[in-house]
Amino acid sequence: VKANGYGHGSVMVARAALAAGAHQLAVATVDEGIYLRAAGIREPILVMGPIGDAECFAAVNSDLELTVTTVEEVNTVSAVTRVGPNARVHLKIDTGMRRYGCDPEQAVALAREIASNPRLTVAGTFTHLACADDPDSAVSEHQASQFNRVIEALRAVNLSTGLLHMANSAATLGSARYHYDAVRVGIALYGLQPDPTKGLPAGLAPALELRSKVSRVSTLSKGSGVSYGWTYRAMGEERIGLIPIGYGDGYPRALSSRGVMSILGYRVPVRGRVCMDQTVVGLPSETNISVGDDVVIVGDGNTAPSFDEIAVGLGTLSYELVTSIAKRVPRDYLRKGTIVAVEDLSGLHEFD
Ligand SMILES: *Cc1c(COP(=O)(O)O)cnc(C)c1O
Numbered sequence: 309v310k311a312n313g314y315g316h317g318s319v320m321v322a323r324a325a326l327a328a329g330a331h332q333l334a335v336a337t338v339d340e341g342i343y344l345r346a347a348g349i350r351e352p353i354l355v356m357g358p359i360g361d362a363e364c365f366a367a368v369n370s371d372l373e374l375t376v377t378t379v380e381e382v383n384t385v386s387a388v389t390r391v392g393p394n395a396r397v398h399l400k401i402d403t404g405m406r407r408y409g410c411d412p413e414q415a416v417a418l419a420r421e422i423a424s425n426p427r428l429t430v431a432g433t434f435t436h437l438a439c440a441d442d443p444d445s446a447v448s449e450h451q452a453s454q455f456n457r458v459i460e461a462l463r464a465v466n467l468s469t470g471l472l473h474m475a476n477s478a479a480t481l482g483s484a485r486y487h488y489d490a491v492r493v494g495i496a497l498y499g500l501q502p503d504p505t506k507g508l509p510a511g512l513a514p515a516l517e518l519r520s521k522v523s524r525v526s527t528l529s530k531g532s533g534v535s536y537g538w539t540y541r542a543m544g545e546e547r548i549g550l551i552p553i554g555y556g557d558g559y560p561r562a563l564s565s566r567g568v569m570s571i572l573g574y575r576v577p578v579r580g581r582v583c584m585d586q587t588v589v590g591l592p593s594e595t596n597i598s599v600g601d602d603v604v605i606v607g608d609g610n611t612a613p614s615f616d617e618i619a620v621g622l623g624t625l626s627y628e629l630v631t632s633i634a635k636r637v638p639r640d641y642l643r644k645g646t647i648v649a650v651e652d653l654s655g656l657h658e659f660d
Contacts, residue, residue: 309344310336310356314498315558315630316516317639317651319347325497326351334492338363341372347656354398354432356492358408364388368395373431375400377410382421382428389427397422398432398470403454404447405438415458419467432471433459437486440478441503448479452486478502481509500626504616514614516630518559518606518637522571522599524550525591534588535580540565547591548579551603556584558633559605562622570604570612571597 313321322333322344332352335341338360341353354373361384367374368388373396376382385395399419402409410418415433422428435455439445455474462469472488477496479486495502499514528534528542551569555561559582567578569589574597576589591597604612606629615626622629638652649658 309333310340310494311631312340312635314495314500314627315633316498317641317656318344319349319656320639320641320649320651321497322347322349332490338367338370338372342366342370345370345372352396352431356400359384365392368392373398375408376418376422377402377408379418379421382418382425386425386428389425394427394429396429396431398434399430401433401435401455401458403435403451403458405436405451407436409435412454412458416461416465416467419462419469420465423467430468430470432473432490433462433469434471434473434492437474437476437479440476440482440486443482448482448486476502495627498630500630501616504619504626514608516606516615517604517608517612518553518633520551520553520603520605522549522597522601522603523552525597525599526550533580535564535583537581540580546579547593547597549576549589549591549597549603551587551589551605552585553605553637554583554585554587556634557637558629559587560618560622560629560632563618566621567618568613570607571595571601573611575611 309318309322312318334354334356336357338355341355344353352373355367356375359367359374364384365388369392374385376397377400385397389395399415400409401412401415403412419430422430435451437448437451439447459469459472471490473490473492474488475486475491477493480491480493481496496512499512501508526548528546528548530542530544532542534540553559561582563578564581565578568575574592574595576591579588579590606612606615608614609617615629619626619629636653638650640647641649648660649656
């Protein structure tokens, strides 16, 4: 549920995941974990990324599980446990991602260091795959064998590994041999595909729709321009609609004169530049679309484009699009068609 639950709102997503059987949550930063604690979430939370010395105390004090990769990091956590509560840590092994983690050869020494402090518990040992979305890649196999060697080395000297985990969404969907004791499912939790060029596996549907309402309808005369720079000019008389969403909300400016939205089942094209707060669309002449009509900006790919479709068009991933949805966009949470909570700039409000 890192990055505000991939833009969906981490508190409500965390609650839904826990209610559905998840036994633990994972975030990228200490702040993200503390935010969940402040919302009353008591289940284990792992911080997967590097932790600054200054935030280590707050992290341990908030009962977050920390990732460690060096003796220095273990020492920092140890120092905190001398004046604060005991800590649970996960040993992260770099088996080939070359991002965060300790070299496999150093894993035993690091685990010894942790085991030498009775106030520290190894809650887990994990690694992260670099090429999980390519089932034909030999890289994942190589990383798994490196990981298995580390596990055997730790067991050979009776050092505990805790929970073993490796798989992101792609590996979880790809093969059970990467599942170990737990999986760290991110993007698939939201009904989005790790690789936007592939279809969704059966049973998965996007959880989020981005919606708005038409806030002005007007008519362009032939030749008149729209929005900053007049990059679009009407070929003839054309009705246009104003949609109060822009790049300040996370609707990419790169969709200027390229994007499409859905109104009353019609696919309507973006006309001219996407602004910070507003975007203009062209309205087909045969429609009677008017102010107040619902707009689906991003949907399931049937009438409104899906995040995956937009991502492919822009050469990016749904990950980047959903995590860019701004805080000022209110999130309405529906259960069986009824709004049960709203999170907006004033906070999370629940109705049940
Ligand atoms: C983000 C992340 C995940 C989840 O990845 P998805 O592709 O969204 O499933 C898993 N593990 C780590 C270490 C991550 O940073």
